[in-house]
Amino acid sequence: GQNIDQPTEMTATEGAIVQINCTYQTSGFNGLFWYQQHAGEAPTFLSYNVLDGLEEKGRFSSFLSRSKGYSYLLLKELQMKDSASYLCAALDSNYQLIWGAGTKLIIKP
Amino acid sequence: NAGVTQTPKFQVLKTGQSMTLQCAQDMNHEYMSWYRQDPGMGLRLIHYSVGAGITDQGEVPNGYNVSRSTTEDFPLRLLSAAPSQTSVYFCASGGTGDIVELFFGSGTQLSVL
Numbered sequence: 557g558q559n560i561d562q563p564t565e566m567t568a569t570e571g572a573i574v575q576i577n578c579t580y581q582t583s584g585f586n587g588l589f590w591y592q593q594h595a596g597e598a599p600t601f602l603s604y605n606v607l608d609g610l611e612e613k614g615r616f617s618s619f620l621s622r623s624k625g626y627s628y629l630l631l632k633e634l635q636m637k638d639s640a641s642y643l644c645a646a647l648d649s650n651y652q653l654i655w656g657a658g659t660k661l662i663i664k665p
Numbered sequence: 666n667a668g669v670t671q672t673p674k675f676q677v678l679k680t681g682q683s684m685t686l687q688c689a690q691d692m693n694h695e696y697m698s699w700y701r702q703d704p705g706m707g708l709r710l711i712h713y714s715v716g717a718g719i720t721d722q723g724e725v726p727n728g729y730n731v732s733r734s735t736t737e738d739f740p741l742r743l744l745s746a747a748p749s750q751t752s753v754y755f756c757a758s759g760g761t762g763d764i765v766e767l768f769f770g771s772g773t774q775l776s777v778l
Contacts, residue, residue, distance in 0.1 A: 655707030
């Protein structure tokens with residue numbers, strides 16, 4: 557079956573760095589997405605990786621290892637507004653998205 | 666640009682009632698989809714469309730109908746509401762290209778009593 561695993565909840569301190577991990581098992585693979593979702597709001601796109609390696613975008617970076625079925629989202633210089641759920645999603649061979657349940661990130665002052 | 670407009674934002678139904686959730690996008694996207702989001706679970710695809718006149722079932726299509734008569738609109742119909750359909754519903758659209766980023770509507774909180 558197809559599956560995405562990510563931690564349910566993480567806590568970090570304002571100004572610190574946090575890494576949110578995601579492992580995936582899909583029928584074929586056409587890329588890995590990260591979305592941010594604030595409580596009561598819609599998901600918004602953060603990043604897309606299809607090749608191995610690190611993609612950096614400001615305070616956020618996303619890493620992919622296709623051979624390990626593994627990705628992580630790295631958030632630096634955490635701000636209170638980064639408190640949200642972070643959704644990992646893999647694109648399978650039929651170009652359908654398989655979504656993880658999301659990681660709720662709590663930022664403490 | 667308005668992006669993806671989804672209505673209503675909240676809805677309460679009684680078991681057996683029917684209703685339509687509206688979704689419209691102004692980005693000329695070919696791809697549109699409906700998801701439901703339940704606590705502790707990932708987004709689950711209900712139905713999707715890759716263009717006007719074309720629709721297909723997703724992971725959880727039972728109890729829902731869709732149509733795509735225009736590029737802009739993709740309504741979701743609940744035929745006979747059941748308590749199991751209590752959820753948050755999101756419409757999403759996406760273009761074609763190297764990165765198939767999805768743009769989401771603001772969501773509908775649906776409660777079926």
